[in-house]
């Protein structure tokens with residue numbers, strides 16, 4: 001979603017893409033940019049976005065008949081692979097009983113129970129339809145609960161397209177946010193304080209100055225939307241300590257990491273925390289199994305402030321949708337300990353091979369991890385750890401674009417941006433992994449050639 005590069009003059013497409021290109025032309029006439037979510041437009045890498053016709057297990061097939069190993073996984077939800085038989089059966093079974101009732105129904109209770117059972121500090125959840133709704137509602141609840149209005153977030157953390165959270169602002173010092181998007185009034189972002197990630201000093205300074213106005217701090221449990229940038233040891237503890245000292249709530253956004261990094265998300269890897277758990281959590285992606293289901297939850301005494309019990313209003317026509325909750329429930333139940341072990345093994349195999357190929361071709365890079373989530377930062381100079389958004393932005397974007405297109409040409413669909421995690425699924429079998437490994441040396445060479453062109 002970040003980092004825009006102009007489309008190269010010569011098309012990087014080397015496969016037949018006539019059918020995708022024709023659909024894109026139709027789409028451009030009726031949809032802004034031809035897409036319903038910006039990253040899908042391939043603006044950061046150029047070329048024709050592939051229109052996918054069908055998907056099974058680790059494979060995508062586009063409308064021109066090209067087949068790809070999928071390392072996007074719908075940006076996380078497809079943890080079991082595409083059209084998993086158990087999830088498909090659950091969806092078909094639920095759909096046969098009705099699509100939406102606008103009344104309470106059994107699946108939503110079962111899904112809430114599943115989430116509460118998995119994430120120890122989460123006593124209650126409210127279901128919604130997208131991660132954006134989850135974070136928006138969690139922030140409203142935090143403001144309603146504390147009676148305060150300011151919100152702290154970190155540069156490079158994405159929490160959906162919530163007005164108040166679309167501020168990245170500058171780096172280094174605490175700045176009141178300037179909106180990152182047109183259409184967000186300065187007043188909506190003016191209550192947002194943006195801090196550099198992994199910087200305890202900046203955190204303490206911001207709370208020392210504005211503490212009594214701060215309703216909450218929202219953070220990605222382990223950031224994955226600037227590439228994978230895990231919290232430094234002790235950083236999450238510092239967030240807990242400082243928010244508590246100033247009476248602010250801590251919101252852990254696990255929309256991406258939830259039920260992906262472990263059975264209980266990033267919390268399962270890093271928690272429990274010495275100073276106590278986050279007050280609120282947000283979930284999405286995996287918990288919907290590819291359907292629109294998300295949630296926010298946490299301490300029951302805070303959730304009691306939500307309508308119909310309390311004064312904080314929140315609602316949704318399709319919230320707890322019976323088909324979406326059936327998909328989510330079947331997906332979570334399919335996420336066994338063996339699945340998580342397998343995800344980590346697969347991710348290691350792919351990341352190690354990618355790193356070896358890049359090293360072989362003298363392409364400087366750093367691999368960073370959060371459970372089975374990883375990303376490869378293509379760096380312009382000697383490799384170094386990426387600790388915050390400023391570090392993440394120091395990437396060699398043309399080298400990534402060359403790498404991306406060489407992988408795509410060889411039948412591997414990576415996220416079309418250098419600022420994303422790669423996602424594997426439990427369905428990535430030997431054939432799929434071999435196809436990725438076979439593609440890597442050529443892609444590393446393409447990245448290396450791109451660097452040579454740039455310095456010529």
Ligand SMILES: *Cc1c(COP(=O)(O)O)cnc(C)c1O
Pocket residue numbers: 129130131132133135158159160161220225253254255256284285294
């Ligand atoms: C994807 C994501 C969101 C937004 O979820 P949507 O379902 O796209 O609205 C929020 N927070 C994080 C951490 C995410 O990765």
